[in-house]
Amino acid sequence: MVTNTISVSETPQVLYALRRADDALILGHRLSECCGHAPTLEEDMALANIGLDLIGQARALYALAALREPSLEDGRANTEDTYAYLRDVGQYRNLLLCELPNGDFGRIIMRQFLYSAFIDPYWRAMMKSSDAQLAAIAEKAEKETAYHLRYTSEWVIRLGDGTPKSHDRMQAALEFLWSYTGEMFDTDEAEAMLQAEGMIIDASAIHDGWRTTVQTILDRATLTLPQSAWMQKGGRSGRHSEHLGFLLAEMQQLPRSEPGAVW
Amino acid sequence: MNKTLKATPPVQLWEVFIRSRSGLAHKHVGSLHAEDAELALQAARNLFTRRGEGLSIWVVPSHLIVASDPSEKGMLFEPALSKAYRHPTFYNVPEEVGHM
Incomplete structure (x- = not known):
């Protein structure tokens, strides 16, 4: 590796922006892996x-993090690109749910559904943030995530209530992903500070609404909500599954080996 | 057909019409495959409005479109070619009217 890993001064505001940005970037990257591989051109x-x-x-949130991060000792400042390309696995703050390998189309749809059912009401609530920039990012993102939720809901219903094979695959995807959903609602001291200032909302307040949305769609899809209450966590503090390293290796290889490369 | 196959009927072809601005008519932009009307609408949005082309989308099952027979085009369309008087080009438009 030619380009060195950056250091990040993770004030609560920076940490918050990086967490949300990393969720979006890593999940977005997973979806980009489907390009050319989806079952039909339309779904591709x-x-x-x-x-x-x-x-x-992710770009909007990284730009915000760069704006809010104190300058480094040598006077350099981080940018969207350095956050994305020059942090190692342990510096990533995304949900474990977002980094899980794609699996089949059913699992891709189920993961996106479980995430969208959370993030859409989350951004809607964040539109009332006391921070004007965060409120603006939330307003733009919510229009997009509302569609993601609609799109994935329709597919969860059709695949769940489809053939015996598609039903079994969707149920298996749900069981596989379920223990990764709890992390979405976690909050910590850094976020509690921002909550107290009205800058961000408490993610755990989204939980009941999320559960209702998920239950409603699963009922229509004839799928069964898993009973297990034990939940994985660690992504928010940089403890990741082995899968993230491979993802970053692919995503970061070019900018790390050819610093400053442009189109 | 399999009885449990409720929500996933076989895929069919749909024609897509987009209205790009208020006041304009919906215009045919292409076709796509989808399992039902809702998914066809979603696919139309995903395929044909990625660059801000649309304000409104119609999707129509292709098999519901009744089309003229290409082999009858002589009978259907040629008689109109010799009737130039049907074009409104024989009126003198007073200059004060300007562009109509």
């Missing part, structure tokens, strides 16, 4: 569109 475009929406959201 749909997944790529969603991926592009998420990467756009």
Whole structure:
């Protein structure tokens, strides 16, 4: 590796922006892996569109993090690109849910559904943030995530209530992903500070609404909500699954080996 | 057909019409495959409005479109070619009217 890993001064505001940005970037990157591999051309475009929406959201949030991060000791400042390309696995702050390998089309749809059912009401609530820039990012993102939720809901219903095979695959995807959903609602001291200032909302307040949305769609899809209450966590503090390293290796290889490369 | 196959009927072809601005008519832009009307509408949005082309989308099952037979084009369309008087080009428009 030619280009060195950056250091990040993670004030609560920076940490918050990086967490939300990393969710969007990593999930967006996972969707980009589907490009050319979806079951039909129509769904290929749909997944790529969603991926592009998420990467756009990530850019806005990285730009915000760069704006709010104190300058480094040598006077350099981080940028969208250095956050994305020059942080190692342990510096990424995304949900474990977002980094899980794609699996089949059913699992891709289920993961996107579980995330969208959370992030859409989350951004809607964040439109009332006392921070004007965060409120603006939320307003733009919510229009996109509302569509992601609609798109994935329709597919969850059709695949769940489809053939015995598609039903079993969707149920298996749900069981596989379920223990990764709890992390979405976690909050910590850094976020509590921002909550107290009215800058961000408490993610755990979204939980009941999320559960109702998920239950409603799963009922129509004839799928069964898993009973297990045990939840994985670690992504928010940089403890990731082994999958993220491979993802970053692919995503970062070019900018790390050819610093400053442009189109 | 499999009885459990409720929500996923077989895929069919749909024609897509987009209205790009208020006041204009919906215009045919292409076709796509989808399992039902809702998914066809979603696919139309995903495929044909990525660059801000649309304000409104119509999707129509292709098999519901009744089309003229190309082999009858002589009978259907040629008689109109010799009737130039049907074009409104024989009126003198007073200059004060300007562009109509």
